[in-house]
Amino acid sequence: MKKPTQIVAAGRSKAYTHGVVNPVVQRASTVVFETVAEMQQAAKERHNRTLFYGRRGTTTHFALQDALMELENGAGCALFPCGAAAIAQTLLCFLKAGDHLLMVDTAYEPTRDFCDKILSRYGIETSYYDPMLGAAIEQEIRPNTKVIFMESPGSITMEVQDVPSLVGIAQAHGILTILDNTYGNGLQFTPLDLGVNISIQAATKYIVGHSDVMMGIAVADKQYWPTLREHAYLLGQCTSADDAYLALRGLRTMAVRLQQHEQSALSIAKWLQAHPLVAEVRHPALAGCPGHEFFVRDFKGSNGLFSFIMKQTSPAAVQAFLESLHHFKMGFSWGGYESLVTANQNMAALRSKTGWQQGTVIRLHIGLEDVEDLRADLAQALDVYQSHLERS
Ligand SMILES: Cc1ncc(COP(=O)(O)O)c(C=O)c1O
Known part of the structure; x- marks a missing residue:
């Protein structure tokens, strides 16, 4: 079975x-x-x-x-x-x-x-x-x-x-x-x-x-x-x-939900990889994520959760980005049917052995909404982010 x-x-x-x-x-x-x-x-x-x-x-x-x-x-x-x-x-x-x-x-x-x-x-x-x-x-x-x-x-x-x-x-x-x-x-x-x-x-x-x-x-x-x-x-x-x-x-219904989370998240993650504001996408199924080779070897698939790291940042730009999203609500959880977002501006505080030298990390949970609606929502919020960076 x-x-x-x-x-x-x-x-x-x-x-x-x-x-x-x-x-x-x-x-x-x-x-x-x-x-x-x-x-x-x-x-x-x-x-x-x-x-x-x-x-x-x-x-x-x-x-x-x-x-x-x-x-x-x-x-x-x-x-x-x-x-x-x-x-x-x-x-x-x-x-x-x-x-x-x-x-x-x-x-x-x-x-x-x-x-x-x-x-x-x-x-x-x-x-x-x-x-x-x-x-x-x-x-x-x-x-x-x-x-x-x-x-x-x-x-x-x-x-x-x-x-x-x-x-x-x-x-x-x-x-x-x-x-x-x-x-x-x-x-x-x-x-x-x-x-x-x-x-x-x-x-x-x-x-x-x-x-x-x-x-x-x-x-x-x-x-x-x-x-x-x-x-x-x-x-x-x-x-x-x-x-x-x-x-x-x-x-x-977990198997069928995961298929949709996986497909939509991969599509958004690849799009973010090419975005000029993004330094790095951390998605275990994409090359470049630390341990990607172990993921390919041991896992049967990915799901809706991944992160990306901004090239430049400011607290005002992060706040404006978060507050201008419509489909991604701010919330500490993930795994539900809905899209969620969190921003981590002080990753170093959560790492005692390895440290963290890179910038702000945005974590997304890609839910079961239509993927084009989600992409458009992120695109407009990243435009808002850009305009706040330019002002500061
Ligand atoms: C990886 C991981 N483990 C454990 C937990 C804790 O689960 P709960 O919120 O049900 O206590 C969370 C919650 O976000 C999590 O992300």
Whole structure:
């Protein structure tokens, strides 16, 4: 079965759907039992898609977990109230005082903040590594290194990592590998196939796909699933049945949405490459993006997210550009059906190992609007940008 077929079929057994197309939304805190034997049986089977207590999930959650486990080719899937929770709690599940964490320098900003502001309080040390390190990561490993965390492509600047090389070194040292796969989404990249132990996604983005639910997921391999499942449970991580239902509904159309995001984003990215105001386009599927060769080797496709770097900049020009866009709204998210834009005028503040010498980075999420409308919108906003540069 191909993945687009799998994400339509997965999690739709009769036990979840009761004979209709979609799983029933089963809202519950309390599960009640008729006999002591029934209750004891539920306690014994509570890890295994069995109704036990609301925090362990209901059939709606089991349907979603089954589907996501298939999507990411894992042994089990833990659900979290958002992507940031999935990252923070998964790290807490596997790290303890005295441990060392190797975190990629291009990690999503709240991931960095969690390491610097919270893990540090528990005696867990984080050091950052260059996203372009492959086997040379070995020099960064210390006797107490327990986790190597990857995010590929990196947040905002889109560097693609050499995942198999990093995993090879991690395995040789018995180190757990975790990857933020929100970009790769399980259809375009499945890190567990390359030996990564745990794949995390902000399901908030492409899985939900409609900008109306916060959710995080962590899919683990056979070795790490029992610990992830039990520790995430002890940390109190759960989601509502309504959100689980909406995530499943989003998942059903993810393959076809991604095709359109990919096509429109590539068309706009190539057009921006030729624009006189643009110094560089950072799109993993286009030559010149750091790690493009790894993208071609490991990914099945790209999506709506990419960035571009301005040749010249001024705060007034950036503000005028952002405020003159009609179809691109300013917003910190991505992965929904709509186009979004953010401007990053101080990238250096988000990079401690590698620094940032280039200019302002504009990140776009290309939505499902007509691509000509989007191009025209960007063209007129770049004209406004130009006129503000000339005035200053
Ligand atoms: C790469 C990446 N990881 C994780 C997250 C966090 O997800 P959430 O907003 O659901 O907490 C985001 C959100 O923008 C993200 O871009």
